Amino acid sequence: MHVYPGDPGFATESVVTVGSDSNYALSRLTFGTHTGTHLDPPAHFFSGAMTVDQVPLETLVGPAVVVEVPDSRAVTEQFLIEHPLPVGTQRVLFKTANGALWDKPKFQRRFVFIDEGAAKHLAAFGVRLAGIDYLSAEQYGARQPVTHWALLGAGTVILEGIDLRAVSPGQYTLVCLPLKIVGGDGAPARAILIQGEAGDE
Ligand SMILES: [Zn+2]
Numbered sequence: 001m002h003v004y005p006g007d008p009g010f011a012t013e014s015v016v017t018v019g020s021d022s023n024y025a026l027s028r029l030t031f032g033t034h035t036g037t038h039l040d041p042p043a044h045f046f047s048g049a050m051t052v053d054q055v056p057l058e059t060l061v062g063p064a065v066v067v068e069v070p071d072s073r074a075v076t077e078q079f080l081i082e083h084p085l086p087v088g089t090q091r092v093l094f095k096t097a098n099g100a101l102w103d104k105p106k107f108q109r110r111f112v113f114i115d116e117g118a119a120k121h122l123a124a125f126g127v128r129l130a131g132i133d134y135l136s137a138e139q140y141g142a143r144q145p146v147t148h149w150a151l152l153g154a155g156t157v158i159l160e161g162i163d164l165r166a167v168s169p170g171q172y173t174l175v176c177l178p179l180k181i182v183g184g185d186g187a188p189a190r191a192i193l194i195q196g197e198a199g200d201e
Contacts, residue, residue, distance in 0.1 A: 064091035064174035077117030093131035123154030131159035
């Protein structure tokens with residue numbers, strides 16, 4: 001598993017195994033709150049703001065559009081202007097060249113990010129959830145977390161570390177269920193796309 005530099009790594013350790021001493025198995029997991037596919041709530045960058053357990057299920061579950069972005073550097077505002085989101089889009093997942101990075105042996109610093117202009121555009125559009133297919137929506141090494149500020153500051157949550165390699169662009173129903181960590185600044189999530197739209201909203 002790729003781990004963002006500075007984040008705690010992932011470890012699993014067997015505590016009890018089925019055998020002569022025990023009839024059940026149990027393990028201990030250790031990982032950062034921003035491990036693998038995970039959700040960033042506003043509290044990731046704003047103290048006192050919405051924490052991961054407070055993100056409404058209505059934000060996390062519902063129609064979503066997967067948009068393919070050919071730009072190998074960033075999702076830009078210009079791209080979003082030239083490829084407008086369907087009216088009323090509340091959840092958007094960007095499928096980029098990042099997909100190929102998951103095959104590398106470790107974390108890659110050069111990944112496609114959502115630039116500040118695009119982030120502001122998405123927030124102004126009313127998108128509730130924006131997703132990107134590598135471990136951060138922010139440019140690696142950015143002097144300031146402008147993308148996170150723009151999205152989270154507007155209450156738009158960010159789904160990071162999604163794997164869209166097997167997903168074609170189009171309309172889906174997203175079901176994204178982050179661990180309900182009380183007061184959490186983030187949480188790993190099981191996020192799936194179901195073909196076809198939910199129909200209402
Ligand atoms: Zn994160």
